[in-house]
Amino acid sequence: MPQPPPNPPSSEITPEAVYADRRRFLKNAALFAATAAGAGAGLVWLTGGLRPGSRATPRTAGTAGKPIAPAPGPYDTAEPQTPFEAVTTYNNFYEFGSNKDDPSRLAGSLRTRPWTVAVDGEVRRPQTFDVDALLSAFPPQDRVYRMRCVEAWSMVIPWQGFPLGDLLRRVEPTSNAKYVAFATLLDPAQMPGQRRGYLEWPYVEGLRLDEALHPLTILASGLYGRPLPNQNGAPLRLVVPWKYGFKGIKSIVRVTLTRDRPPTTWNLAAPEEYGFYANVNPKVDHPRWSQATERRIGELSRRPTLPFNGYAEQVAGLYAGMDLARWF
Amino acid sequence: MSLAARAVATRGGPRPWLKPAVFVAALAPLASILLQASRGALGANPISEALNRLGLTALVLLLASLACTPAREVLGWVWAIGLRRMLGLFAYFYACLHFATYAAVDQGLRWKAIVADVTKRPFILSGFAAFLLLTPLAATSTANAVRRLGFPRWKRLHRLVYAAGALAAFHFWLRVKKDVREPAIYATVLAALLLARAVVRARDRRRSGQRPAPRPKAAPTVD
Numbered sequence: 001m002p003q004p005p006p007n008p009p010s011s012e013i014t015p016e017a018v019y020a021d022r023r024r025f026l027k028n029a030a031l032f033a034a035t036a037a038g039a040g041a042g043l044v045w046l047t048g049g050l051r052p053g054s055r056a057t058p059r060t061a062g063t064a065g066k067p068i069a070p071a072p073g074p075y076d077t078a079e080p081q082t083p084f085e086a087v088t089t090y091n092n093f094y095e096f097g098s099n100k101d102d103p104s105r106l107a108g109s110l111r112t113r114p115w116t117v118a119v120d121g122e123v124r125r126p127q128t129f130d131v132d133a134l135l136s137a138f139p140p141q142d143r144v145y146r147m148r149c150v151e152a153w154s155m156v157i158p159w160q161g162f163p164l165g166d167l168l169r170r171v172e173p174t175s176n177a178k179y180v181a182f183a184t185l186l187d188p189a190q191m192p193g194q195r196r197g198y199l200e201w202p203y204v205e206g207l208r209l210d211e212a213l214h215p216l217t218i219l220a221s222g223l224y225g226r227p228l229p230n231q232n233g234a235p236l237r238l239v240v241p242w243k244y245g246f247k248g249i250k251s252i253v254r255v256t257l258t259r260d261r262p263p264t265t266w267n268l269a270a271p272e273e274y275g276f277y278a279n280v281n282p283k284v285d286h287p288r289w290s291q292a293t294e295r296r297i298g299e300l301s302r303r304p305t306l307p308f309n310g311y312a313e314q315v316a317g318l319y320a321g322m323d324l325a326r327w328f
Numbered sequence: 329m330s331l332a333a334r335a336v337a338t339r340g341g342p343r344p345w346l347k348p349a350v351f352v353a354a355l356a357p358l359a360s361i362l363l364q365a366s367r368g369a370l371g372a373n374p375i376s377e378a379l380n381r382l383g384l385t386a387l388v389l390l391l392a393s394l395a396c397t398p399a400r401e402v403l404g405w406v407w408a409i410g411l412r413r414m415l416g417l418f419a420y421f422y423a424c425l426h427f428a429t430y431a432a433v434d435q436g437l438r439w440k441a442i443v444a445d446v447t448k449r450p451f452i453l454s455g456f457a458a459f460l461l462l463t464p465l466a467a468t469s470t471a472n473a474v475r476r477l478g479f480p481r482w483k484r485l486h487r488l489v490y491a492a493g494a495l496a497a498f499h500f501w502l503r504v505k506k507d508v509r510e511p512a513i514y515a516t517v518l519a520a521l522l523l524a525r526a527v528v529r530a531r532d533r534r535r536s537g538q539r540p541a542p543r544p545k546a547a548p549t550v551d
Contacts, residue, residue: 032345039349040356047384048377049360082372090372098507101371151505153373198506269506288451288502290441297372301436 051101075216076144077310082155084224086297091231092149093250094199095184095191102193103231110190110251112235119167121256122177127170131221131235137170138162140221145241147248148280148309150266154294159239161220165213173209173257180212181205181262182238183254199265205238205249206262206276210318216241216311219252242311244278275328279319280309284328343407350411354418357385358425379429380503383455386422387496389415390462391517394493398524413469416489420466423459455499461492493518 044050093103117134120126129137140160148154168180186202188194194201211217220239221228228234233250240247246266256262266274273287282292282305293302308315319327361378364370370377393415399408435442445452465486467473474482497518501511 028345031343032349035345035349036352039353043353043385043388044356044360046388047357047381049357049364049381086372094506098504100373153376196507198508285448288449290445292441295373295375295434300375300433302434 051099073142075314076142077146077156078144079146079156080298081144081158082297087155087157087223088229088231090297092151092245093193093231093233095193095201095203095251096231097193098198104229106192107230107234109192110185110230110234112230112251115235115253117236117252117255119171119255121181121258122174123168123257124172124174125170134167134236135162135221138166138219141218143218143220143239145216145239146309147239147241147245148294148305150244150246150274150278150286150291152286152289152291152294152305153297154305154309155297158224159218159220160222160225161218161239163215164217164219164238165215167219167255168209168212168257171257176259177257178209179258179261180207180209181254181256181258182207182249182252183256184249185251185253199269203249203265204263205247206258206264207240207247208261208318209257211240211315214315214318216314242280242308242315244274244280246274247278277319277324277327279315279324279328280305281307281324281328283307284325341410346407347410347414351414354389354415357381357422375429375433379426379434382422382426382429384500386419386426387500387514389419389422390489390493390496391514391521393419394489394518394521398521398528401528402524416462417466417469420462423462427456427459451499451502454495454502458492458495458499461488461495465489465492490522493522 089104090100091103096103096106115131116128117131118128140162142158142160144156144158146154147157182205184203186194218239219236221236223232228237236252237250238248238252261276264276267276285291291305294305295302361381365374365378393412396408396412399405431437431442446456465488468477468482468485497515500514501508504511
């Protein structure tokens with residue numbers, strides 16, 4: 001006959017205080033978890049850890065650039081190229097916001113066709129070009145250039161573009177033409193950053209005519225053999241490899257030859273920090289940081305910055321006799 | 329039973345879960361940076377991203393620690409004082425990581441360049457000065473240190489935190505090229521916290537003028 005189970009010994013009975021504590025323990029544990037999770041997520045969010053850019057798909061680690069396929073031309077660098085992923089997700093294009101990942105997230109709103117570029121001012125044959133007609137008149141060439149940002153980071157980018165000089169000669173500059181002024185599209189509906197007042201819009205840039213005619217200076221329409229992504233300045237942007245990146249005005253709609261030095265956006269915004277020339281110069285520091293070294297995107301340690309971004313041999317002659325600390 | 333759970337079970341007070349929870353939350357930004365770094369998900373310039381996020385976390389936690397006293401005085405949240413020291417120490421912890429990342433990873437321990445940066449550039453100098461000012465505060469954060477210094481002197485020393493907060497906000501302001509929206513928010517929060525203190529102090533002075541016996545709020549509150 002089965003015995004009824006004996007009552008548990010009194011030593012095994014949960015004390016009443018502990019029994020009551022169980023509820024309090026569960027409540028406290030829940031409050032702990034909720035507070036830790038809520039405050040932790042809030043902190044991570046506040047400090048930028050949840051921005052979509054931070055969750056971007058892992059890019060190739062290290063320098064990991066592919067060597068360029070075609071034999072390098074006279075202006076090409078054979079240095080490892082910055083991965084496509086980095087070139088197209090780490091951008092300064094304030095028309096789409098001031099964070100590096102804003103342009104790649106938001107530039108989808110830019111319509112790059114149809115697109116025209118007006119070339120006018122001190123020229124005998126002012127003309128408005130459809131961008132596709134322009135690209136068939138001046139077929140893009142491969143150019144692998146170093147790109148040095150004024151913020152002390154750099155990339156190596158395989159561009160496709162044509163020499164700006166070819167276009168300028170086509171419209172026949174008059175003898176009054178001394179400078180070239182450029183303007184980006186002005187359309188806050190397509191470029192949401194233009195609704196913010198941190199810069200004057202549209203973005204404008206300028207070059208001296210001899211700088212514009214230099215064979216290194218190109219208008220780029222592609223990179224890595226693909227049409228220029230919007231965040232990189234589609235459909236047409238300026239690339240001047242011996243100057244800081246902000247000179248490379250994006251999404252250009254107007255090129256005007258002028259007698260006088262044209263205004264330039266960053267110079268207007270902070271004249272003591274950004275000059276008209278903006279030639280890469282390790283000896284002239286930005287007031288807030290050194291320009292002596294730079295971080296090549298994908299590399300861990302800094303490397304020395306070269307005068308004229310390593311293009312001194314080709315372009316230093318343009319500035320013979322000029323005090324580069326004054327004309328920074 | 330995990331450590332945190334034991335802390336929850338055994339700590340006394342009306343909110344035994346609060347401090348452990350804030351402790352874990354304060355480690356979340358570091359965990360997120362390390363996790364994303366290990367997955368290569370810090371973007372194209374991971375060093376700059378980590379540096380910026382460590383610095384911003386230090387600023388946020390410093391402002392949070394500065395919010396504790398006004399939270400008690402203005403909102404009556406007495407429990408906030410219990411978090412003040414821990415938040416301040418975490419702010420210093422992130423400031424240390426921020427500076428270490430700048431010096432060791434960003435600058436590669438090139439001391440000449442670092443000294444030139446600190447001495448020549450208000451941007452770097454303001455951040456470095458904020459970091460230096462927080463050091464004695466972190467070193468005297470124990471109850472023992474309060475006893476050793478005596479409360480009035482300890483309190484005077486810890487007023488350095490206002491200068492550190494202002495310098496840290498200024499440092500953030502100088503970092504951006506042109507879009508000052510985010511630094512402006514932090515500067516405004518700091519100004520509001522300092523203003524709240526000034527208002528509370530004026531109120532207390534007025535009250536103590538009416539009643540000779542001041543409130544015993546000057547008792548050490550080193551949690």
